[in-house]
Amino acid sequence: MSIKVESLTKTYGSQHALQHVSFSIGKPEIVGFLGPNGAGKSTMMKILTTYLSATNGHAEVNGYDVNTNKQQVQKSVGYLPEHNPLYLDMFVKEYLAFNANIYKVSKSRIQEVIDLTGLSPEAHKKIGQLSKGYRQRVGLANALLHDPDVLILDEPTTGLDPNQLVSIRELIKTIGKTKTVFLSTHIMQEVEAMCDRVIIINKGEIVTDKKLKDLHEGKDQIVVVEFDYRVEDAFLLRLPHVKSVKNTYDFVYEITFNTEKDMRPAVFDFAHDNALKILQLNQKNESLEELFRNLTQD
Numbered sequence: 001m002s003i004k005v006e007s008l009t010k011t012y013g014s015q016h017a018l019q020h021v022s023f024s025i026g027k028p029e030i031v032g033f034l035g036p037n038g039a040g041k042s043t044m045m046k047i048l049t050t051y052l053s054a055t056n057g058h059a060e061v062n063g064y065d066v067n068t069n070k071q072q073v074q075k076s077v078g079y080l081p082e083h084n085p086l087y088l089d090m091f092v093k094e095y096l097a098f099n100a101n102i103y104k105v106s107k108s109r110i111q112e113v114i115d116l117t118g119l120s121p122e123a124h125k126k127i128g129q130l131s132k133g134y135r136q137r138v139g140l141a142n143a144l145l146h147d148p149d150v151l152i153l154d155e156p157t158t159g160l161d162p163n164q165l166v167s168i169r170e171l172i173k174t175i176g177k178t179k180t181v182f183l184s185t186h187i188m189q190e191v192e193a194m195c196d197r198v199i200i201i202n203k204g205e206i207v208t209d210k211k212l213k214d215l216h217e218g219k220d221q222i223v224v225v226e227f228d229y230r231v232e233d234a235f236l237l238r239l240p241h242v243k244s245v246k247n248t249y250d251f252v253y254e255i256t257f258n259t260e261k262d263m264r265p266a267v268f269d270f271a272h273d274n275a276l277k278i279l280q281l282n283q284k285n286e287s288l289e290e291l292f293r294n295l296t297q298d
Contacts, residue, residue, distance in 0.1 A: 088128030
């Protein structure tokens with residue numbers, strides 16, 4: 001396993017940032033790590049990159065214990081933190097050369113990561129002259145400099161415009177074909193576009209850990225129907241396979257069914273048999289964003 005976490009706990013005084021968290025990630029795999037602010041995402045990433053120590057539990061990266069083999073972990077991990085620390089008075093190539101010397105990698109690798117991350121048009125500038133999006137690319141180029149087996153990316157698409165998002169997304173997907181990528185983000189579309197799997201954390205505890213395709217396959221079916229007048233929820237609960245009924249506004253209802261069968265014909269027939277007029281009838285798929293809200297809201 002590229003990343004292995006067993007019953008990891010981190011406390012700050014009486015506050016539990018992480019509570020008995022366990023998961024493992026293989027190679028190659030792109031895993032999205034989601035959670036509301038303060039859920040423990042950055043704390044987990046800092047522990048895996050040896051910037052923080054856990055209070056209890058065990059974690060390994062590439063087989064190296066994050067507490068007893070910190071240097072080996074650091075050599076095998078590329079890390080882009082949420083607040084990308086850069087030397088703004090250095091030129092892009094100068095900064096990468098500085099880090100290449102620390103990692104003891106060939107200077108030829110500098111141009112490789114510049115090309116890989118699309119930095120070529122801005123590579124002649126000082127970092128302080130770059131836009132936020134290009135500064136993010138510099139951080140990503142630096143994380144890739146020593147060709148690590150594991151990439152840990154904390155909000156890697158922050159500050160990127162739509163065109164940059166597409167190119168960085170494709171880059172991460174390409175990297176994920178041969179490496180392990182563990183990334184956090186608040187942009188659900190990015191998770192659905194890039195990730196093989198999603199782990200959602202809330203209040204320091206894992207609330208779901210599934211392959212993205214399994215999340216989609218396991219969703220309940222939601223039918224949105226609008227009648228010409230208000231209908232009691234209990235009346236609609238008579239429908240077969242119905243799980244819940246929600247009056248969203250006016251005469252519009254969201255009916256959740258626990259079945260793979262398309263229930264729109266059943267709703268239509270039910271309305272006809274009970275002298276109800278249907279003004280709209282649609283099927284709605286629960287998005288990852290809605291799943292996230294359902295799992296993390298109080």
